[in-house]
Amino acid sequence: xxxxxxxxxxxxxxxxxxxxxxxxxxxxxxxxxxxxxxxxxxxxxxxxxxxxxxxxxxxxxxxxxxxxxxxxxxxxxxxxxxxxxxxxxxxxxxxxxxxxxxxxxxx
Amino acid sequence: xxxxxxxxxxxxxxxxxxxxxxxxxxxxxxxxxxxxxxxxxxxxxxxxxxxxxxxxxxxxxxxxxxxxxxxxxxxxxxxxxxxxxxxxxxxxxxxxxxxxxxxxxxxxxxxxxxxxxxxxxxxxxxxxxxxxxxxxxxxxxxxxxxxxxxxxxxxxxxxxxxxxxxxxxxxxxxxxxxxxxxxxxxxxxxxxxxxxxxxxxxxxxxxxxxxxxxxxxxxxxxxxxxxxxxxxxxxxxxxxxxxxxxxxxxxxxxxxxxxxxxxxxxxxxxxxxxxxxxxxxxxxxxxxxxxxxxxxxxxxxxxxxxxxxxxxxxxxxxxxxxxxxxxxxxxxxxxxxxxxxxxxxxxxxxxxxxxxxxxxxxxxxxxxxxxxxxxxxxxxxxxxxxxxxxxxxxxxxxxxxxxxxxxxxxxxxxxxxxxxxxxxxxxxxxxxxxxxxxxxxxxxxxxxxxxxxxxxxxxxxxxxxxxxxxxxxxxxxxxxxxxxxxxxxxxxxxxxxxxxxxxxxxxxxxxxxxxxxxxxxxxxxxxxxxxxxxxxxxxxxxxxxxxxxxxxxxxxxxxxxxxxxxxxxxxxxxxxxxxxxxxxxxxxxxxxxxxxxxxxxxxxxxxxxxxxxxxxxxxxxxxxxxxxxxxxxxxxxxxxxxxxxxxxxxxxxxxxxxxxxxxxxxxxxxxxxxxxxxxxxxxxxxxxxxxxxxxxxxxxxxxxxxxxxxxxxxxxxxxxxxxxxxxxxxxxxxxxxxxxxxxxxxxxxxxxxxxxxxxxxxxxxxxxxxxxxxxxxxxxxxxxxxxxxxxxxxxxxxxxxxxxxxxxxxxxxxxxxxxxxxxxxxxxxxxxxxxxxxxxxxxxxxxxxxxxxxxxxxxxxxxxxxxxx
Numbered sequence: 001x002x003x004x005x006x007x008x009x010x011x012x013x014x015x016x017x018x019x020x021x022x023x024x025x026x027x028x029x030x031x032x033x034x035x036x037x038x039x040x041x042x043x044x045x046x047x048x049x050x051x052x053x054x055x056x057x058x059x060x061x062x063x064x065x066x067x068x069x070x071x072x073x074x075x076x077x078x079x080x081x082x083x084x085x086x087x088x089x090x091x092x093x094x095x096x097x098x099x100x101x102x103x104x105x106x107x
Numbered sequence: 108x109x110x111x112x113x114x115x116x117x118x119x120x121x122x123x124x125x126x127x128x129x130x131x132x133x134x135x136x137x138x139x140x141x142x143x144x145x146x147x148x149x150x151x152x153x154x155x156x157x158x159x160x161x162x163x164x165x166x167x168x169x170x171x172x173x174x175x176x177x178x179x180x181x182x183x184x185x186x187x188x189x190x191x192x193x194x195x196x197x198x199x200x201x202x203x204x205x206x207x208x209x210x211x212x213x214x215x216x217x218x219x220x221x222x223x224x225x226x227x228x229x230x231x232x233x234x235x236x237x238x239x240x241x242x243x244x245x246x247x248x249x250x251x252x253x254x255x256x257x258x259x260x261x262x263x264x265x266x267x268x269x270x271x272x273x274x275x276x277x278x279x280x281x282x283x284x285x286x287x288x289x290x291x292x293x294x295x296x297x298x299x300x301x302x303x304x305x306x307x308x309x310x311x312x313x314x315x316x317x318x319x320x321x322x323x324x325x326x327x328x329x330x331x332x333x334x335x336x337x338x339x340x341x342x343x344x345x346x347x348x349x350x351x352x353x354x355x356x357x358x359x360x361x362x363x364x365x366x367x368x369x370x371x372x373x374x375x376x377x378x379x380x381x382x383x384x385x386x387x388x389x390x391x392x393x394x395x396x397x398x399x400x401x402x403x404x405x406x407x408x409x410x411x412x413x414x415x416x417x418x419x420x421x422x423x424x425x426x427x428x429x430x431x432x433x434x435x436x437x438x439x440x441x442x443x444x445x446x447x448x449x450x451x452x453x454x455x456x457x458x459x460x461x462x463x464x465x466x467x468x469x470x471x472x473x474x475x476x477x478x479x480x481x482x483x484x485x486x487x488x489x490x491x492x493x494x495x496x497x498x499x500x501x502x503x504x505x506x507x508x509x510x511x512x513x514x515x516x517x518x519x520x521x522x523x524x525x526x527x528x529x530x531x532x533x534x535x536x537x538x539x540x541x542x543x544x545x546x547x548x549x550x551x552x553x554x555x556x557x558x559x560x561x562x563x564x565x566x567x568x569x570x571x572x573x574x575x576x577x578x579x580x581x582x583x584x585x586x587x588x589x590x591x592x593x594x595x596x597x598x599x600x601x602x603x604x605x606x607x608x609x610x611x612x613x614x615x616x617x618x619x620x621x622x623x624x625x626x627x628x629x630x631x632x633x634x635x636x637x638x639x640x641x642x643x644x645x646x647x648x649x650x651x652x653x654x655x656x657x658x659x660x661x662x663x664x665x666x667x668x669x670x671x672x673x674x675x676x677x678x679x680x681x682x683x684x685x686x687x688x689x690x691x692x693x694x695x696x697x698x699x700x701x702x703x704x705x706x707x708x709x710x711x712x713x714x715x716x717x718x719x720x721x722x723x724x725x726x727x728x729x730x731x732x733x734x735x736x737x738x739x740x741x742x743x744x745x746x747x748x749x750x751x752x753x754x755x756x757x758x759x760x761x762x763x764x765x766x767x768x769x770x771x772x773x774x775x776x777x778x779x780x781x782x783x784x785x786x787x788x789x790x791x792x793x794x795x796x797x798x799x800x801x802x803x804x805x806x807x808x809x810x811x812x813x814x815x816x817x818x819x820x821x822x823x824x825x826x827x828x829x830x831x832x833x834x835x836x837x838x839x840x841x842x843x844x845x846x847x848x849x850x851x852x853x854x855x856x857x858x859x860x861x862x863x864x865x866x867x868x869x870x871x872x873x874x875x876x877x878x879x880x881x882x883x884x885x886x887x888x889x890x891x892x893x894x895x896x897x898x899x900x901x902x903x904x905x906x907x908x909x910x911x912x913x914x915x916x917x918x919x920x921x922x923x924x925x926x927x928x929x930x931x932x933x934x935x936x937x938x939x940x941x942x943x944x945x946x947x948x949x950x951x952x953x954x955x956x957x958x959x960x961x962x963x964x965x966x967x968x969x970x971x972x973x974x975x976x
Binding site: 014015019021022023024026027028029033035038041042052056057058059060063064065066067068069073076078079081083 | 601623634639641642644645671672674678679683685686687929933935937942943958961962
């Protein structure tokens with residue numbers, strides 16, 4: 001089974017499902033040079049957001065820890081610990097900040 | 108009309124205070140609190156070269172308190188209240204007719220009210236030779252500094268004349284200076300005023316066990332001098348004691364000369380006679396503290412009654428109804444590390460009273476309660492374990508809610524002592540230094556919304572004197588908070604209602620090796636089955652890692668599910684820096700490194716283009732590595748014999764050392780060897796926060812061990828262990844835990860200390876904050892790890908032995924396993940492509956992160972153009 005990202009009209013194959021460890025993320029390089037951070041939670045749901053941490057500019061969100069609050073799954077940036085909702089990309093600690101999200105599927 | 112009004116106009120009253128000791132300072136605070144400093148000119152004449160300091164804690168100088176830290180005076184307070192303080196300028200004479208005081212400097216001050224707080228002077232018995240060089244008294248910081256200087260140069264042995272409270276304090280000081288210490292007491296037991304025969308015997312055993320020599324029932328007949336300096340003393344039993352230094356501590360006498368000279372009435376045996384308002388025979392003159400002979404015919408040598416007199420006089424100047432008719436002589440002290448308390452009728456002088464005694468010579472514990480004919484508690488003596496003092500003293504005068512036997516039995520022996528501060532009436536005085544009742548403390552919580560002990564201390568002053576009531580204070584505050592319905596959620600995070608300590612116990616007892624299992628079985632209801640959070644994951648990961656060999660978890664922190672719990676630093680075994688690159692720190696135990704290994708570090712840094720910097724912990728940090736470079740760098744380092752320095756973990760960082768005895772002309776022990784031994788023993792130990800350590804080879808302390816979580820300083824006869832030190836934003840000097848330890852004793856004690864810390868600290872709580880937070884503070888930790896009061900020491904040692912036996916280097920385990928290496932890539936779908944946003948620009952012949960590049964951020968970039976270094 002592979003992990004795929006929706007890019008425009010196509011599905012972009014990133015890696016094998018087994019390369020994702022529940023609770024942690026990995027970074028993928030997209031064809032246009034951008035980076036995505038992919039995660040899988042303990043239920044097996046996959047998520048993908050932009051890898052860039054908007055607070056520091058570093059491409060590190062894939063290295064954050066997953067958590068849950070009020071039924072929503074988030075990742076906490078490993079640099080300054082701001083949390084981002086993995087489905088909406090909204091920062092839970094600063095309403096004015098959002099990161100881009102990607103549609104992801106396991107196929 | 109002048110427009111610029113001076114602070115004190117001419118018709119203002121003037122208060123002159125003679126003496127700025129603890130009681131004098133308290134008087135100033137008391138008049139300031141009543142607004143009298145705004146309406147009066149206040150002049151203070153202080154004989155000592157420094158303003159008021161905490162004389163009671165003088166001996167704490169030897170556990171690292173500086174004279175400045177002992178100060179009780181805040182310069183801002185003096186300035187804010189317009190107090191004229193003359194330091195080093197004692198009052199020489201008083202002219203009561205003209206109402207003036209003349210100071211040594213020649214200045215004369217007119218007074219409307221004169222307050223004498225001249226204190227007392229140490230009594231030196233009139234024995235021949237008492238003035239020979241090498242004879243001292245022990246009362247002021249200057250005395251202490253003089254003893255220290257003399258002892259360092261001339262003395263190996265010291266003798267204290269007097270085995271009372273102050274004598275034992277002085278003996279503690281001599282012992283702190285490393286002298287072979289003798290105590291000579293005329294009475295048949297130590298502390299004859301405070302404790303009875305049984306208590307004295309328990310005290311004697313414990314103090315002798317510490318290596319002090321005690322001579323009771325003998326007097327000092329003569330001080331013997333050789334070439335003008337002390338060389339020994341002759342005792343009344345004919346014995347001659349060789350000693351290089353003598354400290355007289357045979358009691359104090361009131362300093363009433365100034366009063367005598369101006370014709371005030373003084374007592375037959377000294378002391379300025381005062382009435383219930385502390386007024387002397389001249390209504391314009393008051394006397395307070397140790398120089399006063401109170402209306403009950405006693406001279407009080409304790410600070411609490413002195414404070415009460417200060418309040419009385421301040422009240423009386425402010426035209427309040429106030430009086431001092433006598434005070435309770437209850438005391439709780441720690442002398443030479445032994446708890447001693449006496450309260451109420453400690454000697455059983457009340458007719459028809461009965462005793463209840465518990466005595467255990469093995470542990471040096473002695474407890475006696477004096478019970479009246481009607482079953483009421485009259486007083487008592489506690490030696491070795493004075494835990495119950497805080498509750499027993501306020502119960503004095505009433506019939507205790509449980510039988511007296513239950514009050515003296517140790518916890519766990521038979522029926523437990525189920526008496527807490529909740530059983531006390533509101534009128535019970537909890538803090539006797541500041542005369543604060545339980546009702547006032549409850550009021551601070553219910554009416555002034557205090558929710559913590561520090562807030563209550565600030566609000567009521569309770570617990571800011573001798574500190575013996577702080578524990579009871581904590582219990583009262585919690586009881587009150589609970590009673591008023593404030594739910595104190597002590598849970599670790601939104602997922603767990605338990606504290607870190609409770610989770611540690613659960614993991615340990617149930618041998619839970621999986622975070623998910625712990626969350627699903629012990630998490631809050633709503634959190635079970637969820638992802639958990641970024642707070643509890645690393646915390647539980649750390650607990651599992653600390654206990655790994657004991658509970659049967661994998662010792663490798665990145666094994667299986669554990670890998671998903673670690674913060675990014677632990678996940679990549681390196682320190683994340685601001686642009687997403689990592690830094691690498693190999694272990695250099697004790698800071699000792701061969702030239703060959705130094706060259707390897709230089710070559711690796713050069714070949715990978717890393718920025719290098721020497722750290723504060725005597726290691727070398729290499730910055731600017733991308734994730735995919737980490738295994739390559741470490742392959743080279745491991746080949747050269749390096750291992751992980753754990754700079755990324757909440758774990759032991761470094762054990763710094765000075766060069767020690769081997770090279771340094773001052774060194775007294777091999778500090779480098781000890782630092783290496785300690786670093787290798789505790790390497791890789793996961794803990795609630797990082798751990799830093801250092802070993803100094805002599806008291807000059809070049810390794811700065813007193814700013815470390817555990818610091819070791821060499822003495823001529825072993826090692827002193829300091830704990831709870833910290834640098835950083837909230838610096839804290841470490842506390843002395845134990846002295847003159849052998850190598851084996853030192854290691855065993857550190858084993859216990861660290862494991863007790865790991866077991867009981869909160870998440871991200873350094874030893875310094877932990878030590879100040881936990882109930883009983885340093886004393887409690889010492890009881891547990893030195894005296895084994897909880898019977899835990901065997902288990903703590905076994906846990907550490909497990910850790911030491913199962914330690915493996917994380918980096919060599921990683922580079923030898925292809926599966927583990929798979930994570931070290933920037934991109935899962937392009938393992939050979941480096942992260943283009945990690946780039947560098949030159950600075951001072953090295954590199955620094957290219958930060959402007961990061962601000963460009965997610966703009967699509969041309970890969971080839973960016974992937975450069």
